[in-house]
Amino acid sequence: MALSPLLQRYEQVILDLDGCIWVGERPVAGSPEAVAALRSAGLRVAFATNNAWRPAEDVVAALWGHGIQASLGDVVTVGAALQHLLAETRQGRSAFVIGGEVVLRHVSDAGLRVVNGTDAAQEADVVVVAGTDQVDYADLRDASLSAARSGDLLGTARDPTLPMPGGHWPGTGALLAAVETASGVTAQIVGKPEPQLFRTAIDRLGGGPTLAVGDRVDSDIAAARAAGIDGALVLSGGMSAEQAEAASADGGPVPVATAADLRTLVLGDAAA
Numbered sequence: 464m465a466l467s468p469l470l471q472r473y474e475q476v477i478l479d480l481d482g483c484i485w486v487g488e489r490p491v492a493g494s495p496e497a498v499a500a501l502r503s504a505g506l507r508v509a510f511a512t513n514n515a516w517r518p519a520e521d522v523v524a525a526l527w528g529h530g531i532q533a534s535l536g537d538v539v540t541v542g543a544a545l546q547h548l549l550a551e552t553r554q555g556r557s558a559f560v561i562g563g564e565v566v567l568r569h570v571s572d573a574g575l576r577v578v579n580g581t582d583a584a585q586e587a588d589v590v591v592v593a594g595t596d597q598v599d600y601a602d603l604r605d606a607s608l609s610a611a612r613s614g615d616l617l618g619t620a621r622d623p624t625l626p627m628p629g630g631h632w633p634g635t636g637a638l639l640a641a642v643e644t645a646s647g648v649t650a651q652i653v654g655k656p657e658p659q660l661f662r663t664a665i666d667r668l669g670g671g672p673t674l675a676v677g678d679r680v681d682s683d684i685a686a687a688r689a690a691g692i693d694g695a696l697v698l699s700g701g702m703s704a705e706q707a708e709a710a711s712a713d714g715g716p717v718p719v720a721t722a723a724d725l726r727t728l729v730l731g732d733a734a735a
């Protein structure tokens with residue numbers, strides 16, 4: 464199947480997962496065909512996600528479950544982006560981490576010494592906050608004390624809530640707000656809308672013209688602009704065309720294209 468004229472301009476594509484490849488557990492119709500078409504046209508494909516809870520192995524399994532071939536190297540989580548950033552800028556330092564096993568592993572794999580639960584927990588050089596349901600007051604206290612002392616606070620994302628069937632649960636941004644408020648330090652954010660997640664994906668993919676595809680202007684398209692690449696919007700995630708236009712107005716990030724879904728974006732009208 465021939466790619467749309469838009470996609471023919473690129474050598475590599477970074478795909479958002481939630482709202483683009485799937486919505487919750489439900490796959491977006493046509494996305495496996497779109498990914499297959501990109502690959503058979505010779506484009507390199509990466510899947511990027513702000514989710515720091517799920518290891519990349521689980522994302523690979525979920526992609527296969529939806530009929531999309533993927534290997535571990537194709538999946539760039541915000542944890543992997545964090546590891547990339549820490550390895551390049553903070554190797555050898557001590558770190559206090561609020562986050563699950565996955566994030567702890569990324570921090571230590573980056574060459575930092577995790578000091579949670581040690582005498583040095585209140586004077587870590589770097590504080591990392593990621594989404595987790597394993598956090599208590601002592602964690603927030605030690606993270607805040609360390610951040611106030613070092614001034615070096617990183618967050619995987621600023622999303623305030625986790626949308627759940629029964630309502631909104633506290634997200635990474637809610638935990639981060641506690642540490643920022645107590646320490647007076649503003650965090651550097653690794654995930655979208657900041658550029659690091661896409662920078663890490665580009666580092667994995669190689670060079671050449673790159674398109675990022677996602678379902679939110681304020682997250683995906685903003686991160687694309689920050690990373691200096693083009694961003695295309697799909698409306699399969701719940702953002703309406705009107706909401707997208709409003710988010711792009713007054714100097715907001717503007718997508719190079721907007722399509723109903725990934726299949727339409729990649730294969731164009733001829734395939735619809």
Ligand SMILES: [Mg+2]
Pocket residue numbers: 479480481482483677678679700
């Ligand atoms: Mg999304």
